[in-house]
């Protein structure tokens with residue numbers, strides 16, 4: 251095959267792009283300086299020969315995959331540490347870090363993921379000053395490696411059902427950590443299997459026979475020299491999974507393991523030497539870490555989707571199939587409008603959630619400052635928002651990653667495309683850090699409360715303020731603001747009918763709990779509708795804000811994507827819009843036409859738009875999505891790396907097949 255720099259199909263797409271790709275990259279990175287910083291780090295990491303896999307990960311055994319991931323994690327950590335990227339993580343956290351791609355050296359996740367995403371943040375969030383000083387230095391230098399263990403075999407969602415116990419012994423000033431039943435074994439924590447030697451264990455605090463609820467304890471689980479499990483600790487790995495196979499998720503049980511009193515993280519609750527329990531005035535203070543992690547999940551979801559979109563759109567630009575017109579060459583599959591319909595929404599959805607995650611981060615940062623001044627007023631809203639945005643971002647991005655995979659036909663089924671792995675990583679986010687349905691029900695609870703408050707004339711927080719407007723929808727208005735308003739009407743309508751159903755069920759004699767359960771399908775619909783209304787208005791507001799600072803050519807592209815997104819969502823929601831607004835069949839047809847015109851408008855910029863996500867080939871890990879567009883050559887190169895192709899005849903032929911063919915068995 252000829253060796254030219256870039257596939258001419260991709261070259262053509264790039265040369266006809268109407269906007270400056272670099273300008274969009276800078277915008278997504280939240281600034282030119284952040285793009286430069288990110289790229290400098292990527293150059294350092296991805297050019298290192300030791301970090302490149304000679305044999306693709308999918309051909310390795312489970313054990314070899316893990317050992318390779320640990321080897322790479324250590325090299326990566328050394329680079330990040332020398333680069334100053336790992337300082338006090340609370341100082342370092344910033345939305346500009348969202349686009350950091352260094353972790354992409356792992357196709358299936360880092361065994362140290364939980365150390366940085368949960369162990370360190372929990373110490374920062376829940377340790378008192380003395381504890382932070384003690385643990386953070388060790389953790390940031392990687393003198394100790396930690397994880398976060400909450401979920402057990404028997405319970406994940408229902409925290410009060412967790413069974414691991416921490417019983418205080420005032421004679422020795424120690425806690426005794428115990429797993430009283432087989433179902434109390436911790437199950438799932440990343441890095442717990444064989445990577446961590448310390449663990450934050452969530453356990454039921456018991457003092458003198460009285461329970462004080464779940465509290466975080468730092469427990470040493472392996473010896474720092476030999477790495478053998480500590481006495482009384484049973485620890486191991488949980489086995490192969492749909493994704494995250496190199497994250498080394500583990501199980502953990504305790505047989506009366508003693509830890510010092512000060513190993514309970516004591517920022518919000520304290521156990522004094524004599525066993526006196528002191529609790530924070532506001533237990534909700536401890537929610538901060540959880541809220542922050544959910545903000546980052548919104549960003550993770552759209553990052554995974556933007557990678558899938560890059561792969562599928564580049565491939566669709568170089569793949570030719572079938573005929574649009576008789577006697578004409580086979581077109582690029584990207585020219586089929588159904589293909590554009592499958593794919594362009596992934597670009598817009600990536601933008602929508604990326605901008606929302608930045609907005610949410612600013613909201614969270616403001617809240618943190620207010621909290622330091624003793625003001626917790628926005629916490630319930632932030633909690634409801636982060637729950638629903640975590641849910642709809644993970645749900646939408648997972649569905650669209652799968653749509654990108656399907657849009658690549660047979661080749662999308664190859665692990666070397668990386669699309670199946672992106673799906674696995676994405677769908678996991680629908681479960682971890684709060685199962686999606688359970689989180690929707692939490693948002694629903696906040697909405698029902700807000701509904702009642704609005705009924706009493708109490709002012710609502712900004713993102714819920716529209717719930718107070720109970721006037722019926724006016725004539726259909728097809729401007730973007732008009733459609734967003736229509737989504738708010740859907741949200742009000744769904745909340746109103748789910749609240750009525752809940753009250754009717756309660757009046758009919760059901761207990762409040764049973765009435766809630768019976769109305770819960772409607773309630774999660776209302777929660778999702780609130781999330782949709784928020785995303786639409788935030789996405790629009792952010793594009794308008796950016797439009798003031800970008801060139802007019804980029805402004806046009808951003809506005810086209812926004813408009814396509816809003817109309818796509820309206821077309822997906824016609825049932826609800828017909829029910830709760832004055833949308834008519836004629837207007838649905840007009841929206842459909844507008845949507846088809848927008849696909850046509852976006853088509854010339856599709857490759858430029860995904861190039862602007864700026865993922866290097868080492869980050870995409872995809873034969874189909876590489877920057878040069880030589881998908882077939884890369885597919886063949888990767889296939890040749892299969893260990894089965896290392897020899898022309900596999901020994902099994904002589905051992906089993908030949909005897910069968912010769913009738914000798």
Ligand SMILES: Cc1cc2nc3c(=O)[nH]c(=O)nc-3n(C[C@H](O)[C@H](O)[C@H](O)COP(=O)(O)OP(=O)(O)OC[C@H]3O[C@@H](n4cnc5c(N)ncnc54)[C@H](O)[C@@H]3O)c2cc1C
Pocket residue numbers: 364398399400401404405406407408437438439440494499678681682683684685686687688691
């Ligand atoms: C990839 C991955 C990584 C993970 N990493 C970690 C980790 O590092 N540390 C850790 O501690 N945990 C971790 N977890 C565990 C994760 O947090 C839990 O799996 C999650 O919280 C869901 O809990 P569960 O498994 O008990 O599901 P369940 O709660 O048993 O859910 C099962 C079903 O029951 C439904 N359900 C449950 N309760 C209700 C309710 N009240 N109302 C209506 N429906 C309900 C759910 O909607 C769901 O359909 C990880 C999980 C995954 C998949």
